Amino acid sequence: MYQINEFKQRESLDQALASKVADILVEAVKSKGKASIAVSGGSTPKGFFKALSQIDLPWANITITLADERWVAFDSADSNTRLVHENLLQNKAVAANFFHLKQDNILSEETLADLNVAAASMLLPLDVLILGMGEDGHTASLFPCSDQIDECFSTSAPLLRVLPKTAPNERISFSFLSLKESKNIFLHISGTGKKVVLNKALADTNIKEMPIRAFIQDPEINTQVFWAE
Numbered sequence: 001m002y003q004i005n006e007f008k009q010r011e012s013l014d015q016a017l018a019s020k021v022a023d024i025l026v027e028a029v030k031s032k033g034k035a036s037i038a039v040s041g042g043s044t045p046k047g048f049f050k051a052l053s054q055i056d057l058p059w060a061n062i063t064i065t066l067a068d069e070r071w072v073a074f075d076s077a078d079s080n081t082r083l084v085h086e087n088l089l090q091n092k093a094v095a096a097n098f099f100h101l102k103q104d105n106i107l108s109e110e111t112l113a114d115l116n117v118a119a120a121s122m123l124l125p126l127d128v129l130i131l132g133m134g135e136d137g138h139t140a141s142l143f144p145c146s147d148q149i150d151e152c153f154s155t156s157a158p159l160l161r162v163l164p165k166t167a168p169n170e171r172i173s174f175s176f177l178s179l180k181e182s183k184n185i186f187l188h189i190s191g192t193g194k195k196v197v198l199n200k201a202l203a204d205t206n207i208k209e210m211p212i213r214a215f216i217q218d219p220e221i222n223t224q225v226f227w228a229e
């Protein structure tokens with residue numbers, strides 16, 4: 001299920017989402033000494049990253065990772081790791097820990113197995129998950145067009161390799177079953193085009209056709225949608 005929070009200005013959304021996420025992270029650190037957050041890449045979250053980076057938080061006890069990453073070099077314009085380093089791991093958040101999904105040149109079975117062990121012990125369940133959504137209804141790198149779409153929903157491994165057919169780059173993504181355990185889930189989208197996609201996602205039920213449906217229609221999952229015009 002979902003609740004929608006609508007904003008006229010993207011800047012107001014960025015501030016509101018940053019302050020909500022900050023409160024959750026503070027509470028998590030207070031109660032268990034540490035907190036984890038997975039953010040998404042793409043073009044939408046830059047302003048949110050900047051707003052969150054300026055908040056005074058116990059950053060040294062907070063680990064940031066990505067919901068998914070493209071398997072590209074750090075200096076590539078497509079690197080979500082680079083996006084996070086340039087926009088979120090700045091200002092006060094410079095003290096935060098970053099869990100790197102992109103490791104070696106090749107995403108081998110061994111690398112994936114090591115990442116799965118590390119993610120399970122260090123990050124999961126996530127305290128905060130910020131999802132984005134593509135025009136095709138993908139979220140994280142759960143791509144409807146990929147041969148891995150069944151595995152995206154069925155695997156109990158935290159992470160999997162995905163090869164989208166309609167988007168560039170090999171990907172690594174947290175699986176649906178690991179993402180759905182997140183304690184606080186947000187979907188951050190902006191623009192009228194994304195509102196149309198959201199409405200399309202709400203109008204039908206096939207999750208493999210539009211994976212975002214799984215997060216907004218499952219009664220066991222509570223997704224806070226943050227949308228700005």
Ligand SMILES: O=C(O)[C@H](O)[C@@H](O)[C@H](O)[C@H](O)COP(=O)(O)O
Pocket residue numbers: 040041042043044045067068069070080131132133134135138139140141
């Ligand atoms: O690395 C990625 O591609 C993502 O994490 C992906 O799931 C993204 O969030 C959506 O594609 C929305 O992207 P935009 O914000 O660019 O529309």
